[in-house]
Amino acid sequence: xxxxxxxxxxxxxxxxxxxxxxxxxxxxxxxxxxxxxxxxxxxxxxxxxxxxxxxxxxxxxxxxxxxxxxxxxxxxxxxxxxxxxxxxxxxxxxxxxxxxxxxxxxxxxxxxxxxxxxxxxxxxxxxxxxxxxxxxxxxxxxxxxxxxxxxxxxxxxxxxxxxxxx
Amino acid sequence: xxxxxxxxxxxxxxxxxxxxxxxxxxxxxxxxxxxxxxxxxxxxxxxxxxxxxxxxxxxxxxxxxxxxxxxxxxxxxxxxxxxxxxxxxxxxxxxxxxxxxxxxxxxxxxxxxxxxxxxxxxxxxxxxxxxxxxxxxxxxxxxxxxxxxxxxxxxxxxxxxxxxxx
Numbered sequence: 337x338x339x340x341x342x343x344x345x346x347x348x349x350x351x352x353x354x355x356x357x358x359x360x361x362x363x364x365x366x367x368x369x370x371x372x373x374x375x376x377x378x379x380x381x382x383x384x385x386x387x388x389x390x391x392x393x394x395x396x397x398x399x400x401x402x403x404x405x406x407x408x409x410x411x412x413x414x415x416x417x418x419x420x421x422x423x424x425x426x427x428x429x430x431x432x433x434x435x436x437x438x439x440x441x442x443x444x445x446x447x448x449x450x451x452x453x454x455x456x457x458x459x460x461x462x463x464x465x466x467x468x469x470x471x472x473x474x475x476x477x478x479x480x481x482x483x484x485x486x487x488x489x490x491x492x493x494x495x496x497x498x499x500x501x502x
Numbered sequence: 503x504x505x506x507x508x509x510x511x512x513x514x515x516x517x518x519x520x521x522x523x524x525x526x527x528x529x530x531x532x533x534x535x536x537x538x539x540x541x542x543x544x545x546x547x548x549x550x551x552x553x554x555x556x557x558x559x560x561x562x563x564x565x566x567x568x569x570x571x572x573x574x575x576x577x578x579x580x581x582x583x584x585x586x587x588x589x590x591x592x593x594x595x596x597x598x599x600x601x602x603x604x605x606x607x608x609x610x611x612x613x614x615x616x617x618x619x620x621x622x623x624x625x626x627x628x629x630x631x632x633x634x635x636x637x638x639x640x641x642x643x644x645x646x647x648x649x650x651x652x653x654x655x656x657x658x659x660x661x662x663x664x665x666x667x668x
Binding site for chain 2: 338340341342343344346347364368399406407408429430431432434441442443444445446447448449454455456457458459460461462464465468476479488489491492495
C-alpha cells in the first residue's frame with residue numbers, strides 16, 4: 337500500500353450503504369468537493385438531510401452492477417460483508433474500491449488524517465487499531481502550532497514566487 | 503486532496519521520463535509490487551539496469567497517446583513541463599496522474615512516507631517544502647520504537663483472532 341494524496345474534486349464517488357460508517361466516509365469526500373452518490377434502501381437521518389439539501393444524490397434502492405460504472409472511487413460500506421465483497425469483485429480493473437468490512441478485499445484504505453493549513457499528516461496501523469491510529473494522528477498534529485503553519489504558508493509563497501521568476 | 507493508501511500490487515504503473523525523479527517514483531511503486539513501464543528515449547543507468555533484469559519494462563521512445571491507455575496510475579516525470587502537462591490533459595476521466603513538475607495539473611501527489619511494521623506515516627506540506635516534509639516524516643517516525651511496532655503486531659493478531667471468532 338502506497339500513501340497518496342488524491343484530488344477528488346468533481347469526481348464521482350459512490351457510497352454503497354447508508355449507515356454511520358457510510359456517513360463518515362461520505363463527509364470526508366464531500367468536504368473535498370466530490371460528487372457523492374449514496375446507494376442504499378435505507379439511510380441515517382444525516383444522509384437523508386444531505387440528500388434533501390441536494391448536497392448528495394441518494395438512490396433509495398439496493399446496489400446493482402450499473403451503479404458501479406463510471407465511479408472514480410467506490411466505498412463498499414453496507415452492513416452485509418457479502419454485498420461488500422460482491423462490489424469489490426465487480427469493479428473494473430483500474431477502479432478504486434474501499435471495503436470497510438474487510439480492507440484487504442479492496443485496493444484502497446482510508447488512513448486517519450489531520451490537516452492544518454498546508455500540512456497534512458496521515459497515520460495508518462494497517463488494520464491493527466483504527467482507534468490507536470486516530471490517537472497517534474492527533475498527538476502528532478499537536479506538535480505543530482499556528483506559528484509553524486504560518487511559516488509553511490510563507491515557504492509556499494516564496495516557492496511560488498521563485499518558480500514564477502524562473 | 504484526501505490521503506488514501508493504495509494497493510498497487512500487479513497494477514500497471516506508467517512512468518513517463520527516465521531521469522532521477524522518474525527513478526525515485528519508479529522504485530516506490532516497484533517495491534510495492536506494481537508492474538512498471540517506463541517510456542523515455544533516454545534513461546539513467548539504474549533504469550536501464552532494472553530493464554535488463556526484467557524488473558521493469560522500458561520503452562525506449564517518446565510518449566504517445568496509446569501509452570496512456572490501461573495504466574492504473576501515470577507519473578508524468580519528463581524534464582519538459584509541456585509534455586508533462588500534455589499527459590495530464592490526455593488521461594481518461596478516472597485515471598490517476600501525478601505531474602512532478604506542477605502537482606496541481608494532476609490528481610495525485612506523493613507525500614513523504616515512512617513504514618515501520620504495520621505503522622505508516624505520511625506527511626505533505628502541499629507544495630510548501632518537500633524537503634521539510636521529509637524531515638518532519640523522519641522526526642515523527644523516530645518517536646516510535648521497535649517495542650511499539652511489536653505491540654502493534656500483537657494488536658493486529660488479537661484483532662484478527664477476534665474477527666475470526668465472530
